[in-house]
Amino acid sequence: MKILFAASEAVPFAASGGLADVAGSLPKAIKAKKHDCRVVIPLYKSIKPEFREKLIFLTNITVDVSWRKQYCGIFMTIRDGITYYFIDNEYYYSRDGLYGFYDDCERFVFFDRAVLEMLKYIDFTPDIINCNDWQTALIPVYYNVYYKYQQGYDGIKTVFTIHNIEYQGKYGKEVLSELMGIPAYNAGLLDYDGYVNMMKGAIETSDMITTVSPSYAWEILDPWYAHGLDRILVTKQYKLRGIMNGIDTKLYDPERDKLIAANYSARKPQGKSECKKALIEEFGFAEGDEPVIGIVTRFVRHKGIDLIRCVFEEMVHEGIKFAILGSGEKIYEDFFIEMASRYPDRVAVTVGFVPELSHKIYAGADIFLMPSQSEPCGLAQMIAMRYGTVPIVRETGGLRDSVTDNGGENGNGYTFKTYNANDMLDAVHRACYDYRDKSEWGDLIYRIMNCDHSWSASADAYIDIYKEILSNN
Numbered sequence: 001m002k003i004l005f006a007a008s009e010a011v012p013f014a015a016s017g018g019l020a021d022v023a024g025s026l027p028k029a030i031k032a033k034k035h036d037c038r039v040v041i042p043l044y045k046s047i048k049p050e051f052r053e054k055l056i057f058l059t060n061i062t063v064d065v066s067w068r069k070q071y072c073g074i075f076m077t078i079r080d081g082i083t084y085y086f087i088d089n090e091y092y093y094s095r096d097g098l099y100g101f102y103d104d105c106e107r108f109v110f111f112d113r114a115v116l117e118m119l120k121y122i123d124f125t126p127d128i129i130n131c132n133d134w135q136t137a138l139i140p141v142y143y144n145v146y147y148k149y150q151q152g153y154d155g156i157k158t159v160f161t162i163h164n165i166e167y168q169g170k171y172g173k174e175v176l177s178e179l180m181g182i183p184a185y186n187a188g189l190l191d192y193d194g195y196v197n198m199m200k201g202a203i204e205t206s207d208m209i210t211t212v213s214p215s216y217a218w219e220i221l222d223p224w225y226a227h228g229l230d231r232i233l234v235t236k237q238y239k240l241r242g243i244m245n246g247i248d249t250k251l252y253d254p255e256r257d258k259l260i261a262a263n264y265s266a267r268k269p270q271g272k273s274e275c276k277k278a279l280i281e282e283f284g285f286a287e288g289d290e291p292v293i294g295i296v297t298r299f300v301r302h303k304g305i306d307l308i309r310c311v312f313e314e315m316v317h318e319g320i321k322f323a324i325l326g327s328g329e330k331i332y333e334d335f336f337i338e339m340a341s342r343y344p345d346r347v348a349v350t351v352g353f354v355p356e357l358s359h360k361i362y363a364g365a366d367i368f369l370m371p372s373q374s375e376p377c378g379l380a381q382m383i384a385m386r387y388g389t390v391p392i393v394r395e396t397g398g399l400r401d402s403v404t405d406n407g408g409e410n411g412n413g414y415t416f417k418t419y420n421a422n423d424m425l426d427a428v429h430r431a432c433y434d435y436r437d438k439s440e441w442g443d444l445i446y447r448i449m450n451c452d453h454s455w456s457a458s459a460d461a462y463i464d465i466y467k468e469i470l471s472n473n
Contacts, residue, residue, distance in 0.1 A: 207472075249455075
């Protein structure tokens with residue numbers, strides 16, 4: 001099969017979140033299964049010079065943005081066996097940052113149309129175009145409206161992957177004619193609750209819809225999680241699937257990680273205690289065998305920071321140490337900074353995102369706390385398990401799918417159901433109690449380090465979906 005993975009970001013070229021990790025890892029896993037999977041993203045200003053100098057210019061074309069015609073350069077490079085295409089237009093993409101501009105709608109209308117136009121000029125006609133989130137949601141819409149019956153485009157199928165349903169690409173109806181060039185008789189594909197909703201258009205027109213975990217696939221049928229799209233999704237359940245994301249097991253490998261104090265494995269876990277000792281020394285924590293809880297997250301409400309804040313001092317007074325890394329809303333940043341100044345021997349916080357420090361926390365902490373209000377997939381809990389750090393999570397989305405409570409025989413963490421600070425605290429207490437039994441805790445660490453969170457299983461699931469929709473021709 002030939003698959004084109006269309007995304008607004010992909011590591012190592014451009015990244016702002018988990019989508020970039022997926023777009024950088026999943027195509028490689030699919031390629032390893034003997035399928036030709038390629039990636040296309042915008043050519044952002046932020047792409048590093050060492051990557052730019054390896055780009056090959058293919059051609060330049062013009063792309064329709066409603067009544068305007070815009071320049072489009074097409075570049076390519078090959079990295080780790082994967083062919084990457086880049087859509088160039090300096091007016092749209094030569095800016096600091098990836099998103100958050102007044103004309104984001106126009107920028108990605110251009111990108112989506114350019115991806116389909118590009119196929120006329122490259123030596124690659126995909127069987128499947130896998131689109132990701134609202135930034136590429138118009139690709140299946142444009143394909144159905146303009147390209148489906150054009151020579152060279154027949155038989156292409158589209159898959160739309162929802163990474164976070166909160167961000168839908170909602171705009172006023174004027175963009176239909178001013179930017180998108182969608183005929184009035186096709187306006188219903190995008191019309192939703194009186195707005196143009198780009199994600200709704202992809203849900204309507206794609207051949208299959210996937211989400212980043214099985215639980216998230218059924219959660220978004222509920223108004224509590226769907227941010228208004230539950231009504232259309234309920235009617236499209238027949239083509240909705242949930243596939244758990246994986247993690248980059250080469251990037252996150254305690255046996256070879258050069259950023260941590262000592263390397264270790266499930267069979268030889270001794271180095272983990274050295275990593276904990278190094279973390280305690282780096283943060284100036286008081287000596288003692290109390291558990292260290294790691295938190296690596298964005299400081300925003302849906303990550304469960306309110307729960308942590310509610311019972312934080314109670315946990316500190318019980319002797320628990322906290323190694324915290326993240327950034328976000330100022331109210332949460334200020335709270336953790338105050339706690340670190342009040343309890344410097346037990347609480348350390350670094351505001352921002354420092355990849356090297358995140359590795360040290362994953363390796364050096366005993367417990368990883370992730371009490372999200374909602375979590376489509378979550379990568380941090382899987383990374384923590386890779387490093388033998390026991391996760392405590394709320395049962396939602398991908399957290400439910402990847403962590404099983406240790407109350408059973410084969411648990412790989414601690415879970416709680418309701419979004420309640422005392423329920424979270426109870427899970428923390430259970431983990432700390434089990435931590436004192438070094439034999440049982442060692443068995444738990446061995447189990448979690450042997451969990452398979454690689455992309456291989458995810459790639460198999462995507463390949464099965466691709467085969468399913470191609471067989472429906």
